[in-house]
Amino acid sequence: MSSNTTSPLVYLHNVNKSFPATKEETPVLKNISMQVNKGEFISILGQSGCGKSTILNLIGGFETPSTGEVKIKGEKVEKPGRHCVMLFQEYGLFPWRSVLKNVELGLEPLDLQPEERRNRSLEYLKLVGLEHNTHQFPSELSGGMKQRVAIARALAMKPELILMDEPFAALDTFNRYYLQNELLRLQEKEGTTIVLVTHDIDEAIYLSDRLFVMKPSPGMISKEMTIQTSKPRDRSHSDFQHYRKKIFEEFQFNQPIHQPEFNI
Numbered sequence: 001m002s003s004n005t006t007s008p009l010v011y012l013h014n015v016n017k018s019f020p021a022t023k024e025e026t027p028v029l030k031n032i033s034m035q036v037n038k039g040e041f042i043s044i045l046g047q048s049g050c051g052k053s054t055i056l057n058l059i060g061g062f063e064t065p066s067t068g069e070v071k072i073k074g075e076k077v078e079k080p081g082r083h084c085v086m087l088f089q090e091y092g093l094f095p096w097r098s099v100l101k102n103v104e105l106g107l108e109p110l111d112l113q114p115e116e117r118r119n120r121s122l123e124y125l126k127l128v129g130l131e132h133n134t135h136q137f138p139s140e141l142s143g144g145m146k147q148r149v150a151i152a153r154a155l156a157m158k159p160e161l162i163l164m165d166e167p168f169a170a171l172d173t174f175n176r177y178y179l180q181n182e183l184l185r186l187q188e189k190e191g192t193t194i195v196l197v198t199h200d201i202d203e204a205i206y207l208s209d210r211l212f213v214m215k216p217s218p219g220m221i222s223k224e225m226t227i228q229t230s231k232p233r234d235r236s237h238s239d240f241q242h243y244r245k246k247i248f249e250e251f252q253f254n255q256p257i258h259q260p261e262f263n264i
């Protein structure tokens with residue numbers, strides 16, 4: 001596939017992945033194919049160990065597929081590139097650097113003048129509501145604030161793609177909901193493409209344009225679902241419940257619990 005405007009931003013075709021320690025008959029990932037278009041918000045949803053992070057690592061160029069193709073903008077991914085930034089649950093901030101310096105750090109590989117770097121960092125800290133915290137250190141911030149710094153750092157780099165590995169999992173419900181809204185607002189403003197890995201069903205429905213449900217051993221995509229309702233979404237709306245029900249069925253959470261028989 002050549003690089004052109006119609007090619008998807010992210011393209012995975014028949015990807016299989018085994019690690020040296022993995023048994024060949026049970027690869028970590030089997031026959032993963034997916035495409036992500038520019039500007040889309042995609043979630044990969046599945047239980048622990050089904051290979052979600054491995055997919056992100058393949059897209060980010062931190063791992064290579066055993067077989068199959070991984071491409072970004074039509075180019076084979078062979079190593080981490082500037083197209084995408086990874087955002088983690090543990091924030092990835094340097095404790096000895098101030099909030100501002102942490103955001104500036106992300107811009108250091110870019111060819112910017114120091115003043116431009118500072119101004120851009122301040123602009124994005126303002127966007128996430130941290131313009132009054134620039135000189136604080138990570139240890140002085142709440143978990144939600146730390147993740148806002150990480151989001152500001154990622155966006156300031158103006159990547160085409162942000163890969164998020166359970167970025168809100170460590171936060172309480174209020175912070176999580178707040179940051180989910182913030183993320184949607186910023187994504188819309190910047191037109192960034194996002195691939196999010198989560199095991200939170202509501203989070204995936206709330207944020208995604210499309211989501212991929214995975215099943216484990218080996219990790220495979222069992223369902224692809226487009227969330228048709230417009231954003232921002234109402235978690236209590238019947239449409240939302242409709243998608244929850246479909247995903248619950250996919251995970252077979254709605255099956256009656258088998259009661260063991262006791263012979264007394």
Ligand SMILES: Nc1ncnc2c1ncn2[C@@H]1O[C@H](COP(=O)(O)OP(=O)(O)OP(=O)(O)O)[C@@H](O)[C@H]1O
Pocket residue numbers: 019020021022028046047048049050051052053054055199
């Ligand atoms: N570098 C590696 N070497 C060997 N095995 C690995 C490696 N990375 C991942 N695995 C294995 O691949 C499987 C999938 O791991 P992965 O982290 O992708 O799952 P996950 O769905 O993201 O899980 P979680 O939600 O718990 O983070 C696991 O069994 C894991 O032990």
